[in-house]
Amino acid sequence: MNPHLLIPTDLARLHRFSFNLESVTRLEGVRNYTRFIKVAGQPIMTCRPLGTYLDRLPEQFIRVHKSHVVNCQYILSVDSDNHCILMTDGTSIPIARRKRTSILKLLTNPF
Template sequence: MIALTQPNLPAFTQLSLLGGHVRIDFCDIVFIEGQGNYTKFHTREGQRILTSKSLSFYRETLPAEFLRVHKSYFVNSLFIKALDKEVVLLTNEVSIPVSRRRRREIKLQTSLQKI
């Protein structure tokens, strides 16, 4: 079973944007997408927040619920609906690619069966 919390980590993150900062709760983030030197946060409300930091910048600050499913994606395991051979299907019906090397680990961590 996945540990849903990690001690000493806050329940939110502060994202730096061009116009200032925005606070976002980790429980509201569905998935995080790396786009080169930028990172896009996708929320449960459908909001997309683009930051000028790379995905690796955020890697160490994410709670255990966030699984790296691909070199360009972290997904919040609380929003995973199903796991297929090549994709993770999220509760908002978005499909995220899964690398072959990470598929077994994700399946074990989420106890999901194939679609």
């Protein structure tokens, strides 16, 4: 099953995007905005905070930092020395200090 998410990008809900969540590598929270970074194409910026989407995401998405949610399918490796996750697109995502133990345990023993 390919989960889809319909998101309003503005407060008036005039502009909406629907896309396959399988193509989303990660979400970035930037103040009160959320950026959906996809495998291909331009990122989608919405005017909602990151926490708004957490309950609507499938279980393969995990919050690793207050500003970052990653799709586990696109994790290349975990650097436990530098406390970050290396994604398949080459970006390095920090792991929050308080979440390190539980995230490392979850990633070494996947679903």
